[in-house]
Amino acid sequence: MIEEKFSIGQSFIHGLDPKIRILSAIVLSFSTALCDNLYIAGLYLVISGVLITMAGLKWIEVIKRLKPLFWFLLMIWIILPVTFEGDVIYQYSWLKITSPGVILCCKITVKSFAILLLFTALIATMTIASLGNGLHRIHVPDKMVFLLLMSYRYISVIEEEYKRLLRAAKFRGFVPGTNLHSYKTFAYLAGMLFVRASLRAQRVYQAMLCRGFNQKFHTLDVYPSNRLNSPFLMGTFATSISLVILEMIWV
Incomplete structure (x- = not known):
């Protein structure tokens, strides 16, 4: 079985309805992925860090989960700065490091960390059964x-x-x-x-x-009503929309 280490907890995030967490993760990750401003992307990274803290996750364990991403980003940092066209900020013989390449690497790095941390805080904190139940309830x-x-x-x-x-x-x-x-x-x-x-x-x-399977999976999990579900979802929607508008104004 795949380890579900983060699914055990009593934090605020763990108490939210799986459907709410899935929708919030989708909205925030899409707005993060479409962001083209490095400073706004940094705000998304801060939000993801806040969610990790709200979920009560240990940063050491979270960083261990990020190891595969480090290797991917290392390849990006090796290739893009020397292959991207633009203003040269450093040159050694034939090797040229361009400013647009470095900026693009920074954007990819920040957004990649932000999205992965968002999914860690909101999706990895539920069991696979809860994830399936939440996906079913949003009509997947x-x-x-x-x-x-x-x-x-x-x-x-x-x-x-x-x-x-x-x-x-x-x-x-x-x-x-x-x-x-x-x-x-x-x-x-x-x-x-x-x-x-x-x-x-x-x-x-x-x-x-x-055993009577009729194309439906029934779950015994019970998700008690939480009055914070709706405010949390509306907060994530409002945050995403605000940051998108801020980026448009910034440009």
């Missing part, structure tokens, strides 16, 4: 919700199946390498994994039908 197609829930449930099972296949290949003398034999072996493993996953999916579906 049932098939998409089923796909999310079943993928979460069986991705670890497929991983174990892959490990068994790879272990069996190694018992027969397979040594991974950068050669044609290794590529063919991994292709065979992928094909066999697909076949086994398909067969398992059929068995799971038949078992679900035997």
Whole structure:
């Protein structure tokens, strides 16, 4: 199973309805992604940091979750400043670092951190079952919700199946390498994994039908009414609209 470390808590964010959190995350992330002003993007980053604090998350654990993003941004910082056209702020031999490239890197960095922190505070603080329930209540197609829930449930099972296949290949003398034999072996493993996953999916579906599955998932989770749900959603909408207007005025 995928770890749901942040879903356990008694903070203000944890007490909000999943539907409210999903809508708030969508609105704030879209406005952040469309922002083209570095200073406004910094405000979105501050908002995301405030939400992380309101969720009661430990910053050390949050930063650990950001590690993959650091590597992606490192590639951006290596490539864009020397390939983007514009005013040169530093030159060494043929290497030129341009001002527009650096500014673009700053925008990408700030917005990437802001969006990831927003989703960490609002989405990662709920279980996958609560996420599915919230998506269903905002009228996301049932098939998409089923796909999310079943993928979460069986991705670890497929991983174990892959490990068994790879272990069996190694018992027969397979040594991974950068050669044609290794590529063919991994292709065979992928094909066999697909076949086994398909067969398992059929068995799971038949078992679900035997238990009365009628194309609907029913949840036992109860979300008590919270008078802060509506003010929080209206606050996120108002904040997003205000920042969008501020950016338009700024330009």
